[in-house]
Amino acid sequence: xxxxxxxxxxxxxxxxxxxxKRVVQDFSIQVAEGRICGFLxxxxxxxxxxxxxxxxxxxxxxxxxxxxxxxxxxxxxxIKCQTGYMTQKFSLYEDLTIAENLQFxxxxxxxxxxxxxxxxxxxxxxxxxxxxxLTGTLSGGWKQRLALAAATLHEPKLLLLDEPTAxxxxxxxxxxxxxxxxLAGRGLTVLVSTHxxxxxxxxxxxxxxxxxKLIARGTAQEVIAxxxxxxxxxxxxxxxxxxxxxxxxxxxxxxxxxxxxxHVSGTDRAALEAAITPWRHAPYRxxxxxxxxxxxxxxxxxxxxxxxx
Amino acid sequence: MNGFSLGRVxxxxxxxxxxxxxxxxxxxxxxxxPVVQLLLFGFAINSDPRxxxxxxxxxxxxxxxxxxxGALRHSDYFDLRYQAHSVGELDELIRQGQVQFAVVIxxxxxxxxxxxxxxxxxxKADATDPAATGGALAALAALPAQALAHDLKGATAPRAxxxxxxxxxxxxxxxxxxxxxxxxxxxLLGIVLTLTLVMMTALSxxxxxxxxxxxxxxxxxxxxxxxxxxxxxxxxxxxxxxTSIILLLARFVFxxxxxxxxxxxxxxxxxxxxxxLALGFLISTAARSQLQAMQMTVFYFLPSIxxxxxMFPFRGMPAWAQAIGEVLPVTHVLRVVRGALLKGQSIAxxxxxLAALAAxxxVVTALxxxxxxxxxx
Numbered sequence: 001x002x003x004x005x006x007x008x009x010x011x012x013x014x015x016x017x018x019x020x021k022r023v024v025q026d027f028s029i030q031v032a033e034g035r036i037c038g039f040l041x042x043x044x045x046x047x048x049x050x051x052x053x054x055x056x057x058x059x060x061x062x063x064x065x066x067x068x069x070x071x072x073x074x075x076x077x078x079i080k081c082q083t084g085y086m087t088q089k090f091s092l093y094e095d096l097t098i099a100e101n102l103q104f105x106x107x108x109x110x111x112x113x114x115x116x117x118x119x120x121x122x123x124x125x126x127x128x129x130x131x132x133x134l135t136g137t138l139s140g141g142w143k144q145r146l147a148l149a150a151a152t153l154h155e156p157k158l159l160l161l162d163e164p165t166a167x168x169x170x171x172x173x174x175x176x177x178x179x180x181x182x183l184a185g186r187g188l189t190v191l192v193s194t195h196x197x198x199x200x201x202x203x204x205x206x207x208x209x210x211x212x213k214l215i216a217r218g219t220a221q222e223v224i225a226x227x228x229x230x231x232x233x234x235x236x237x238x239x240x241x242x243x244x245x246x247x248x249x250x251x252x253x254x255x256x257x258x259x260x261x262x263h264v265s266g267t268d269r270a271a272l273e274a275a276i277t278p279w280r281h282a283p284y285r286x287x288x289x290x291x292x293x294x295x296x297x298x299x300x301x302x303x304x305x306x307x308x309x
Numbered sequence: 310m311n312g313f314s315l316g317r318v319x320x321x322x323x324x325x326x327x328x329x330x331x332x333x334x335x336x337x338x339x340x341x342x343p344v345v346q347l348l349l350f351g352f353a354i355n356s357d358p359r360x361x362x363x364x365x366x367x368x369x370x371x372x373x374x375x376x377x378x379g380a381l382r383h384s385d386y387f388d389l390r391y392q393a394h395s396v397g398e399l400d401e402l403i404r405q406g407q408v409q410f411a412v413v414i415x416x417x418x419x420x421x422x423x424x425x426x427x428x429x430x431x432x433k434a435d436a437t438d439p440a441a442t443g444g445a446l447a448a449l450a451a452l453p454a455q456a457l458a459h460d461l462k463g464a465t466a467p468r469a470x471x472x473x474x475x476x477x478x479x480x481x482x483x484x485x486x487x488x489x490x491x492x493x494x495x496x497l498l499g500i501v502l503t504l505t506l507v508m509m510t511a512l513s514x515x516x517x518x519x520x521x522x523x524x525x526x527x528x529x530x531x532x533x534x535x536x537x538x539x540x541x542x543x544x545x546x547x548x549x550x551x552t553s554i555i556l557l558l559a560r561f562v563f564x565x566x567x568x569x570x571x572x573x574x575x576x577x578x579x580x581x582x583x584x585x586l587a588l589g590f591l592i593s594t595a596a597r598s599q600l601q602a603m604q605m606t607v608f609y610f611l612p613s614i615x616x617x618x619x620m621f622p623f624r625g626m627p628a629w630a631q632a633i634g635e636v637l638p639v640t641h642v643l644r645v646v647r648g649a650l651l652k653g654q655s656i657a658x659x660x661x662x663l664a665a666l667a668a669x670x671x672v673v674t675a676l677x678x679x680x681x682x683x684x685x686x
Contacts (some may be wrong), residue, residue: 055528057685080530091525108529 005033008158008189009054011065011072016049016058016212023049025212027063031191031205033157036184038203039193042301046212047193048088051160054191055085068157079158081109084151088162090143092150094136098127101135102150109154121149141172148179152188159183161192165199177202197294206293208300215300224296229253230269231291232276234262236284249275254298265295358441358625361409364391364402368416373457377414377430380456386445403435403482405658406644409442409624410434410449421475422457428475436481437651438492441622450477483651491566494559495646496619498578499639501555503585503613506548510589511602513540514681519599524685533681537674541586548582559650570649573656573663577645580666584638587670591677613639641665 009031016024024046031037039047052058054067056076064071070078092101102121106114122128125145138146144164152159161180165173177199184190184204192203200206201220208216208223216223234242239262246264247255251271256263266272280286365381367374381387390408393399399411413431421428432449434442484491514536517523526536559565588609596602614620616633617640623631634640641662648654648662656663 052685057524057527059684059686077530080528083528085525085528087521087524087528089521089524091521091523093522094520105529108531110530 003032005187006069007031007066008033008035009037009065009067009191011054011067012063014050014053014063014065015061016046016053017061023212024053024060027209027212027214028065029207029214029217031189033189034184034187035204036180036190036192036202038200038206039191039209040195040200040206040297041193041209045209047209048162049212050209051085051162051191051193054079055083055160056080057085081154082156083158083160084154084156086147086151086159086161086164088166090147092135092143092147094134096135097132098122098135098138098146099131101146102153105150105153111154117153121153125149141168141176144168144172144176145179148176152183157188159188159190159192161190163193163195165194165196173199197292197297200293208297210301215303216296220293224291224293227291227296227299228267229265229291229296229299230267230272231263231265231289231295232272232286233258233289234264234276234279234284234286235260236279239284242279246275251275253302254295256295256298263289263292263295265291265299267299358444358622359385360388361386361441361445361624362390362407363387363410363412364393364399364408365389365412365414366393366396366399367414369414369418371419373419373422374414376456377412377452380452381412384448384452386448399433403433404652404654406435406648406652408435410445412449418475430475430477431480432477433480433482436484437647438618438622439484440492441624442481446479449479490563491651492647493619494555494563494565495650496643498552498555498559498646499581499617499642500614500619502548502551502578502582502642503639504610505551506544506582506585507589507592507609508603508606509544509547510541510586511592511596511606512599513590514593515596515599515602516593518597527683527685533678533683537587537590537677537681541583541590544586545579545582548586549579552578552582565650567650568653570652570654570659573645573654573659574649576656577642577649577659577663577666580663580670581638581642581645584666584670584673587673587677588638591673591680594677594680594682613637616640618643635665638666638669641669 007030009029011030012028014024014027015022027046027050029037039051041047049058053060054072056072056079059073064073066072067079068082070076072079093104096104099118099122102118103114106117111117119128122131127142127146135143135146148161148164151161159180165176168176173196180190180192181202192199194200203220205219206216206223207214216226218226239260240257242262243255243257246252246262251266251268251273252264252275253266254263255265264272264276266275276286363381365378367378378389382389387410391398391402393402393411396413399413402408403411411433413433415429415431418428418430420426432446434446436442514523517526556567560567589606592605592609593602596605612633616626616630617623617637618634619639623634623640626634644662645654645659645666648659652658
């Protein structure tokens with residue numbers, strides 16, 4: 001079913017190999033216009049490669065589809081004009097000033113009224129007073145916000161963000177996400193890769209990719225529900241020591257300490273309950289809880305076969 | 310223990326060696342550089358050049374004249390390319406750089422030899438590069454006497470002994486005092502431009518890749534030729550400023566004569582600047598790191614100095630070395646600069662060199678565009 005605004009991203013069967021490594025396998029995804037889609041998966045799972053294929057930086061070995069209605073193979077140049085891409089590694093010129101970087105971007109995209117646009121962008125960022133500062137001297141959080149400003153200066157319709165908040169403090173991350181939501185509110189479609197669960201929960205929908213394959217898709221609630229995961233929350237003195245005893249037992253798929261508590265999860269309820277039975281007495285207290293997104297992802301990671309091994 | 314440990318040294322040594330074998334280009338360079346240099350320059354450099362192109366104008370058809378032409382033909386020093394029909398033709402051949410020497414046997418030569426009246430052979434030498442002409446001129450002075458020894462028989466036999474019956478008059482043209490600086494200083498223009506311009510742009514794309522800014526650049530609608538033109542343009546200006554500085558120094562410090570030819574000089578140097586920058590850009594699309602780019606630049610720089618006719622007479626090199634030299638743009642710009650400043654060549658005189666430079670610009674730009682990747686594949 002096609003949404004009212006159409007698909008901003010609609011690709012199917014994308015494959016990409018580097019040498020003998022199949023980094024992305026039969027990847028298909030549809031993202032409706034104006035949505036924020038979180039792109040999750042372990043390191044090396046093919047997130048960056050997928051983002052690069054979507055914005056024309058890499059040519060897929062096979063597969064087809066459209067971004068913003070343009071063919072990703074034949075009309076990559078048209079996609080580039082309406083897409084903002086923020087790289088994982090900071091990629092503005094550190095030896096240029098903040099204003100000079102924005103001017104470069106504005107000129108590259110052939111924007112009119114450059115002074116006004118740059119002035120507005122700096123105003124939004126609160127960097128007006130530091131416009132002549134060298135970009136390399138900015139802190140990590142500011143660099144990311146500036147990179148976002150540069151990636152959105154040409155008012156793209158699609159924004160691809162590759163781990164935009166890695167290594168950024170929580171306050172700056174929150175500001176960053178407020179900006180992303182504001183942009184999405186104006187109709188921008190955002191595909192953002194991240195490792196942070198709180199960020200995943202701020203997305204309209206998520207896509208989980210592992211070893212180059214899309215293995216979960218939907219809203220956070222849908223992904224949790226579909227996992228059919230049962231999670232027990234255990235508390236008690238030195239409960240952390242149970243990690244070793246529980247892991248590997250039949251029915252126990254993941255065991256993870258959460259501060260003074262323990263999350264034990266599995267899809268087979270009976271086996272899981274049997275596994276924790278030896279400790280189901282005082283002073284330990286157990287209760288069944290809704291699995292968190294993190295529980296689900298850790299389980300998904302464990303399930304995915306490692307085709308790179 | 311914090312003392313000196315051979316084991317740790319070995320660890321580093323093995324690591325370095327392994328890294329080296331994985332960096333194929335450096336590996337090839339380390340092996341190839343000494344070999345190439347030795348082969349190229351060991352054989353190519355010849356301070357007593359032979360087989361210099363020569364034109365002869367025999368204004369009489371006599372036994373003596375034929376003997377002298379024959380002797381020139383058989384001499385290692387001269388390569389008789391043209392039989393001219395007028396002095397004007399000879400002068401034109403020298404001016405265009407087609408020949409190094411022009412030999413004139415005057416119409417009254419036999420008559421004067423037979424009469425014992427001081428006969429003369431006139432030799433015009435292109436002394437733009439003094440090193441190229443020295444040895445050959447010495448040989449030329451002795452050559453006719455030997456050639457005529459057979460012909461001076463009978464009544465003229467006494468002429469064969471003692472003082473030669475004629476003299477060789479040498480006119481060194483374009484650099485009569487054989488001032489080496491007149492040759493070297495204009496040549497330096499090409500060399501300095503080569504070194505600085507190729508190196509500056511050789512780093513341009515590689516630097517972007519190393520710093521990670523290439524990824525952003527490729528995600529923008531920028532086209533390869535736009536990137537190239539934008540990156541090269543500032544350096545064209547720098548190249549023109551360098552040219553002006555060198556010309557001013559040549560004029561006022563070295564007192565190099567400037568005969569004119571400014572239009573050809575401007576055109577040739579401009580083509581050369583663009584060609585050198587484009588080559589640097591090509592290098593930067595092929596190099597994986599800035600260090601590799603530097604190595605490639607040096608690799609290009611050495612033959613530019615040694616095989617272009619800058620340090621050693623071009624015509625003194627064997628044919629294969631000359632063939633390599635002809636491919637280097639610096640060879641052609643040296644001819645343009647020397648031709649313009651010392652000989653006052655016009656664009657028409659130097660069209661071959663200008664065409665070669667233009668061809669270099671086109672080929673290198675095409676290669677750079679083919680190599681420049683629009684994606685990260």
